[in-house]
């Protein structure tokens with residue numbers, strides 16, 4: 479039997495429902511991207527304008543998803559549109575150097591202190607992959623340490639232990655390397671050392687133990703996939719000091735967190751990694767990735783280097799993405815990053831108040847313009863804490879997402895929200911009101927089905 483909230487969602491979005499039936503014929507499960515899918519079916523969008531999306535049923539929806547944090551200027555920004563239109567007329571991809579590549583690279587190098595040189599690629603996935611290959615080639619070692627719950631793209635190593643399933647994950651000080659589906663070769667699991675997030679002493683212990691085999695430690699300064707959990711400064715400082723002591727490369731995955739300041743999250747934490755992976759916002763809404771870092775490591779990509787790592791990739795540095803990225807990043811000044819961070823903090827505080835007033839256990843975590851909701855008021859320091867909140871919530875995370883959509887507010891289905899530059903206080907207040915109302919709508923169902931979620 480359908481839950482009444484699902485029924486109401488279906489009644490509210492009949493054209494999206496029809497569209498999903500059509501999509502099911504040509505896409506397995508009716509979608510072409512797992513992370514953007516949600517049940518019972520996702521809304522089909524027709525267009526985006528500023529911070530709003532318009533779906534096929536004619537709803538105007540405030541977009542706090544921003545294509546998973548990449549649309550820093552929302553949709554259809556004038557300057558980006560003009561830059562892209564001008565470039566389209568001049569050709570989109572040349573397989574040759576262009577000034578546009580140098581301009582965007584110079585802009586990033588001038589802002590991110592740890593980056594001397596860059597390589598562009600076409601996705602964040604490719605950026606972390608190339609960073610790992612760089613680290614292996616530079617150190618001659620094979621294993622990679624990643625955080626339990628961390629996500630670095632759509633390939634096996636980048637997803638090891640993404641979901642720390644309680645019955646399989648092992649002890650916190652020595653987590654097991656877990657496959658998240660049946661596609662993982664054993665070699666990937668044995669090449670990956672899983673580290674507990676935000677546990678400096680345990681991390682040091684594991685790095686010391688595997689020092690002779692570890693090429694790199696990869697970490698997000700704020701763990702996105704498991705619900706925007708900021709790293710502590712002490713944790714990142716420990717990773718920095720122990721890796722440099724052992725000649726292991728420290729890779730910051732700033733595919734999401736670069737937006738937190740002109741110089742990325744590394745500027746906020748005042749810690750310089752050896753390599754930085756980027757993506758999302760630096761493409762101005764078009765597909766992109768980049769790996770950057772200290773010259774001594776980036777030299778491994780130099781075609782004249784006898785020990786080079788071969789990095790090709792058909793759309794790397796394509797002229798269209800470079801034009802969009804340069805326009806977007808020029809617009810995204812340090813003061814604009816600060817303004818968005820303040821709006822994000824206001825959103826987080828307002829969400830926390832909404833949970834408190836609702837009498838439902840829950841909280842918002844995050845940093846600056848990145849926010850995530852969780853159905854628990856226990857402290858959230860790592861992916862295990864976040865997962866136990868998700869398990870406690872049962873299907874109420876999913877239902878809350880639908881309730882917010884019906885009120886015209888879109889987040890990721892895992893309840894991740896991020897702010898974009900067309901937003902003002904008005905949009906933040908709108909989302910906070912939507913959460914108050916959504917929690918009030920859910921409360922009777924929670925009382926009946928999951929009373930332990932009530933305060």
Ligand SMILES: Cc1ncc(COP(=O)(O)O)c(C=O)c1O
Nearest residue numbers: 601602603629630631733734757
């Ligand atoms: C932290 C992080 N790294 C890497 C990636 C992969 O980026 P892409 O989806 O562009 O391949 C993502 C994507 O969400 C991400 O959040």
